[in-house]
Amino acid sequence: MNAVSQTSLQAAAASFRARYEGLKERLGGDSIQRAEAADAFAHQGLPGPREEAWRYTVLRPLTEVAFHEPVVLLSDCAAGLAALPDLGMPRLVFIDGRFRADLSDAVTGAEVRTGAPAFGPSVALGEKMVALNAMLAEDGAAITVAPGVDAGAVMLVSLGSDAHGVPVSFHPRHSVVLGKGARLTLVEINAGTGVYFNNPVLVAEVAEDATLVHLRMQQEAAGAFHLSTVLAEVGARGTYDSFSLALGGRLSRVEVHATLLGEKAMAHLNAAQLLGGSQHSDFTTIVRHHAPATASRQTVKNVLTGRSKGVFQGKIEVARIAQKTDGYQMNQTLLLSGDAEIDSKPQLEIYADDVKCSHGATVGELDADQLFYLRSRGVPAEQARNLLVRAFLSEALDPIAHEGARAAMEAAIAAWWERQA
Amino acid sequence: MLEIKGLHAGIEDKEILRGIDLVVPTGEVHAIMGPNGSGKSTLSYVLSGREGYEVTGGSATFDGHELLEMEPEERAAAGVFLAFQYPVELPGVNNANFLRTALNAQRRARGDAELDAVQFLKMARAEIKRLSMADDMLKRNVNVGFSGGEKKRNEVLQMAILRPKLAILDETDSGLDIDALKIVADGVNALRGPAFSAVVITHYQRLLEHIVPDRVHVLANGRIIRSGGPELALELEAQGYAAVVAEAA
């Protein structure tokens, strides 16, 4: 299997490279950095199952589809836009990876630039999906919040479509830069229809005392591929506070790299994955504690039905200098079907002695006693199950401070539950 | 005899003890009372040799030993016992094993014969009975899963078994109900005699009703500002520290 899959991965990588060769004159931005990315991608290719970081998420289905450049500029995305929750915040809308000023709002409090991305220093080209993104990225939002400014909340929307008649792939490149003491809540929604491949990268720089709240809802189309990477760096006393909800897509992976660079920096990487059918979804995190007294918290919940497969990989790295680190990670999975599967790999890599690090992982089904208790009090079985699943998720959802966003997530979860029933 | 002269000590750059002079003759029990932050716990840690405290001046001798120059375990072998305000948990190490290891280490250091397991258990069980403690005390891991009161009782049990010449009780009464307080007091009183002395550090007079001290010292701002007989504790209880501190200033 490996050999076959290796060949098809190479073929798929070759077609992405061919696209770059054809487009490179037209792609804007820093052509030298772009060429470096293309070099890196040519050298590395797409990740394969023999790589430790990709042993549980095999990209073979991705290689069975030929993806094209989205060529047509679409005007009608009314249905997708209408389905977005109204959270009373300005939104930046990308259709098939391209910014649509006509569908977007002005943002006050933050400076927003769109168009060909400036890659900045932290390009992380060793990450294969990041190299692919950097090679082909043509658009993205660069959001900058000045020091001391609370920029409120902004919605970043990506809609993928099948209006081109062929599967398309897009590789948006976003950045968020918060100055000292700045604040921003970014609500990211990924949705769409048909078959497409969304490969976004978001680079976040959180300066001293700044706070970025990053709330993400992945509701991609059932036939879609979603392979995203967040690269966040946090300065002293800064916070990167994120929650990722994965509901959609055929094959998805959300990868978050959070590097805590200043003393007392903090990262929350919470997530929930609710999967059914034959969905595959992967939440992978790497938290690097590179300064003393930094803290990280991860609560990741999986609810799996049908023949779905959930993956969690979480790594906490504590550098020698990062004494007094406090790292905690909990991954819990509910298997609601005999055909679902979870692969969980929580990982600690510790080089400092005066640290408090722990992780835990549990897998099981709903507690029969609890279920019986609820039913004996008159709650119908299906409702009782729903209640228990929501209770199971609450630990990850409750910390979401933005009430509108939390309500939208809850509603999306309720709709998901309806669909499963 | 414990003899402290002009002792200055602190943490990092912060001076906490600013010249303590104190003599506790062999056979006597002295109480040190004082408001929070006066340096009571620092004094007990400096005498027992905890790391992180810097002695910047003065001396402390016990029966001719220069305490401040000795390792913590050498002080223990010389007969100094600290009953901790917050006894430490040692997961997986049971009390019997811990105490026998400690006792034999001390005996070895003093040139005495070590006790074998049978001798030790016989002695330890007798002490437990005398102190009306639960039999499983020896089997339990050191302070793990102990309530606050149990931890303090365990300190008293250790003291009874290790038989120090000088016991320093660092707020051993804090958080104790009256029954536990009596056990602690009985434990100390049982050891009282011509060869035993104790420094009882406490915030309240309550403990001193059960362990009647020969002398009472008031510690404030890192100095002993007043000394007297047992009646001084009652005076403090009646007037509060503020009045006594103000009067001495």
Added chain:
Amino acid sequence: MPAVTETLDTVAAVTEGGYKWGFSTDIEMDMAPKGLNEDIVRLISERKGEPEWLLAWRLKAFAAWLKMEEPDWAKIHHPPIDYQDLHYYAAPKKKPGPKSLDEVDPALLAMYEKLGIPLRERAILAGVEPGDVEAGEGERPPVAIDAVFDSVSVATTFRATLAKSGVIFCPISEAVHSHPELVKQYLGSVVPAGDNYFAALNSAVFSDGSFVFIPKGVRCPMELSTYFRINARNTGQFERTLIIVEDGGHVSYLEGCTAPQRDENQLHAAVVELVAMTDATIKYSTVQNWYPGDADGKGGIYNFVTKRGVCRGARSKISWTQVETGSAITWKYPSCILQGDDSVGEFYSVAVTTNRQQADTGTKMIHIGKRSKSTIVSKGISAGRSDNTYRGLVRIMKGADGARNFTQCDSLLIGDQCGAHTVPYIESRNPTAKTEHEATTSKIADDQLFYCRQRGLSQEDAVGLIVNGFCKDVLKELPMEFAVEAQKLLAVSLEGSVG
């Protein structure tokens, strides 16, 4: 517990520190030339007078090995191993059996003494007595010992006593001749010849090891034990152990390992296969103390070991307990395939690394049978500039209804130049199964040390005490005598790492 006091005594006694098992024994050796090729494989097989099928099996393994690559996923680093620069066969020269201890090579006797083997057993091992002595009044129950010296089993004790109850305990090289049907049936049945790089290498060149067979319904009357020792220079050691316990049988097997102090790295690639049938129990305990190299990481054993047991029958149980203090590199994952319904797998591990040692060790629990249950308790202690990794897989297969796993994985760091890593893999395909994994990382707290020292313990005694407490859940699984030895080892290994 007296054992801890002994630990403390040992620490006190060893004033110079270092590896006290690092003696080398000067004994005349019969050695194959350096290098590895088909001829060497044939030579080994010929020396052992093996049947044709076994030679064919070896050659097949060798062919497979040639096509394989050294695994690179473990968190270990070492210069490339030159597999052609090793001797693949070394055995002490055979002489007619000695009549009394006086005739025995004194070096051999001295080695047994240093290994801590009781005098009478030393004599038996050296071949002086027929190897069958009843235990005297008031003595501890005897332990039957198989001593493997470099690649060859030199002696096995108490064989006649064991034979009375139907237990077979002998070198595997002998079992090939005396019980060919058993060896043929089970060899490679748990760890196939091509299982992994080091198992394939072992299958091609293994020269000896222990063979144990416990027939139906028999509870082995005494502990079985093997002492492994690498002695010769530039030799690899490739022992192969096979333990089969039939329905309702029970055995406890102990394994101890030491090696001399040498500047070069030596390779040890063993394979252990366990088969437990219905209601059978195998308890396998290891105290691994191969030479770990010096403080700068020079020398030491590369310990690449494949250990796996299969719980074939219902209610069978395999329990691995290991105390790993030695070796420059340890790469070892004693595993259980829980095939039988209600079968039980256990893994209790203490791994200590100091100086420049690297350990990547853990287990695999593969749940196939219904209600199969596994428990993993791993205690990793890192000191010096070492790296210590727990790597463990828990896989619940689709049919494993009601399976249970509990994993507790704790790391203790001593000093700020070492690393402690935890890499669990949890794969579940059955909703009625339950798995739980917990991991923590901590250090010896300053207040714990001070508390102990205030009660009179020296810094090193205090560390020994706290570390033994940290490992208690594992040490209590060891048979009594091994527990004592293990506690001493822990303290001695960590000497000088604090303060």
